Amino acid sequence: MSQDDPAPKPEPAPPPQGRLAAWAALPANVRGVVFVMAGGFLLIVMASIVKQLGSTLPAVQILFVRSLAGLIVILPLIWRLGFVILKSERMGLHLARGTVGFLGNVCFFFALINMAIGDTVTIQFSRPLIMVLLAALFLGEAVGGRRAVATAIGFVGVLIITRPFGEGFNPWVLAAVGGALFGSLVVVAVKLLSRTESTPVIMFYYALYTTLFSLIPALFVWQAPTPMEWGLLFLTGALSIVGQGMFTHGVGLGETSFVMPFDYLRIVYSFLLGFLLFAEVPGVWSLTGAMVIVGASIYLLHLERRKKAA
Numbered sequence: 001m002s003q004d005d006p007a008p009k010p011e012p013a014p015p016p017q018g019r020l021a022a023w024a025a026l027p028a029n030v031r032g033v034v035f036v037m038a039g040g041f042l043l044i045v046m047a048s049i050v051k052q053l054g055s056t057l058p059a060v061q062i063l064f065v066r067s068l069a070g071l072i073v074i075l076p077l078i079w080r081l082g083f084v085i086l087k088s089e090r091m092g093l094h095l096a097r098g099t100v101g102f103l104g105n106v107c108f109f110f111a112l113i114n115m116a117i118g119d120t121v122t123i124q125f126s127r128p129l130i131m132v133l134l135a136a137l138f139l140g141e142a143v144g145g146r147r148a149v150a151t152a153i154g155f156v157g158v159l160i161i162t163r164p165f166g167e168g169f170n171p172w173v174l175a176a177v178g179g180a181l182f183g184s185l186v187v188v189a190v191k192l193l194s195r196t197e198s199t200p201v202i203m204f205y206y207a208l209y210t211t212l213f214s215l216i217p218a219l220f221v222w223q224a225p226t227p228m229e230w231g232l233l234f235l236t237g238a239l240s241i242v243g244q245g246m247f248t249h250g251v252g253l254g255e256t257s258f259v260m261p262f263d264y265l266r267i268v269y270s271f272l273l274g275f276l277l278f279a280e281v282p283g284v285w286s287l288t289g290a291m292v293i294v295g296a297s298i299y300l301l302h303l304e305r306r307k308k309a310a
Helices: 016-025 028-053 060-082 089-116 116-137 145-162 173-193 199-221 227-253 256-278 284-309
Strands: none
Touching: 028 089, 028 116, 028 227, 028 256, 060 089, 060 199, 060 227, 060 284, 089 116, 089 199, 116 145, 116 173, 116 256, 116 284, 145 227, 145 256, 145 284, 173 227, 199 227, 227 256, 256 284
């Protein structure tokens, strides 16, 4: 090539290939489901640690340290991205999400410490029935009749497991139900925030507000943790922020009424860890209810595939 020849133009960057390309080609709902499932597993591991810590430490103290640890974990990411990303015109919604998230966590922690982990997690799955109504009212999503019926069947599975009208009613069930209600409001807030806010910003403000809200009650009941308990407390924070981040991203990727039923797998995770860590053996009713719930989730996936094909 002579000096008079024009310089060759740089070739365009090749498109992503391999696993990355295959992942990007998946529908948003499918990718959302993957994130929700993985995040749910991490959150159940965190819940197992909370249950263990709850035998020696107060629930609000656990919540405070977990929230503080989560805030510490997310700060380096915010530093790298630049604190300017924290500027938001939706601070009121961040505050609302932090408030209902704090209340939901308090209810969930108290129930978790005083009930079987499988039962506690299962009761949280009265949320999908609530979410069908909330998604239609606040998110403007069209929820068809078959989806509504499938979600209602999933709720029947929850009732089969918990048997709320049976003997030996545990009053801590009410705390678990309260956690489910606040959890439904959290999902709505996350879905609304994800329309304009990035996942790190949503995670940061959630960790910040739950840390602030749990600080004062934690001071009144504070007990000195052992070195092992300190390690477990901060581990709950790391698992919580990563699991919640994956869950938040998954909800933002897909339609709420579609991806949320796959959060039912937390029930399976909780049964397995409850058996392995706490010798909690689920009965026939629990297993039957779990099958109904998983079956409803699979049917919802089938409906979504038929909708795409049509």
